[in-house]
Amino acid sequence: MTQEVYQLLENYMLHCMKDSAHDKEHIYRVLYTALDIAGTEQGADKDVLICACLLHDIGRREQFEDPRLDHAAVGAEKARRFLMEHGFGEVAARRTAACIRTHRFRAEQPPESLEAKILFDADKLEAAGALGAARTLLYLGRAGQPLYSMTPQGRVADGAGDEPPSFFHEYRYKLEGLYGRFFTRRGAQLAHLRRAAAADFYRALLAEVSLPYERGPGLLRAELDGKAAKPGP
Template sequence: MDSSPFSPYGELAHRLLPSFPSSGDGAHDVSHLERVWRNAMAIHAEEGGDLELLAASVLLHDCVQVPKNSPLRDTASRLAADEARKLLRILGWAKPRIETVAGAIESHSYSAGITPASLEGRILQDADRLDAIGMTGIARCFYTAGRMGSSLYAPIDPRGDTRPLDDRQFALDHFPRKLLKLVDGFQTATGRHLALQRQRALQEFYEGMLAEIGS
């Protein structure tokens, strides 16, 4: 019986995870992969697709990590796609299947701005973005802000009504700048349904925090 968090592809995970970077980033660690896999399985159950391709895409989508505040951030998904090609060739995968996985990985990133070409790519993008919203998304946002040395919010005009939003400097700015917009970009009906449930938590937290700080 496959007891892996990536069941029924525990063996594939066993072969690919040793290549996962040890960056110390708790927002993009193996537990993130596990959550994305659970999201992907939930979407796949309704939308279909090739589950093995989806498993490889989830396991490898962050196999190259670029810090959020790096000027090279927009290249992260392309670099991960290239690395995925190398790793899957070593496992003897056929080129068409490798390319489907690589395409899904390259298009999963918000920063890349690429529309997924395959169903597996659409599911991966949705599954990954689900982990960026809701309670877990809130935790990841402030964790990442702490790693970047950001402040919690701008003391003057926390909403950003009279200043440009700057989520590299103020964590709360990441909500209107990106997180609250993600729900509009989900690729599958199931993903959108799940996203709307998590969106409420984001909105309530954002408005609640603004109320507490007197904005």
């Protein structure tokens, strides 16, 4: 890939990226990690991989504006059209689009090509460790989701079965379980190095937000009951 082609792709990516959790720095990290992983695999087409990494989230704005849309599907079609309009071959455009279409964690279609598996792993590493927790908080904050929800007994829910979703729910249902979902050896290795940081953060945050509810309601009731027993000021 030439510098001119890279610049063309980068400029289009920069035009599309507006989300603080999925910004241009996220794209660069995914690209750099993907190249790291590709260096440990035989036969990866790095031109397709670079295209797919740079363009994998260009459908985010459409999904944010209409949550019924799948940013992976939208981005795949946008990327295919862009590449075809700028002189890329049909095969390269189609292969790049396939990588983008299957990079999403919850997608029903798993990645098939080596390039698609590398993109999947590089993108999923962004949800691992301390970085994954920080990015999730950014995304949920923009979407108006809380850190946690309360049980009917007045305790902080740990994320299992939360309604509506919360950070703890996202951790238990996505972040906690992603470490067995990697396709490449290097991706799994990098994920393992990050796992403890995410688990420690979750446990510490759960403990800190739970502590005020352990004695606080009782202290408040005692204060209010005491005031009620006394005449007015």
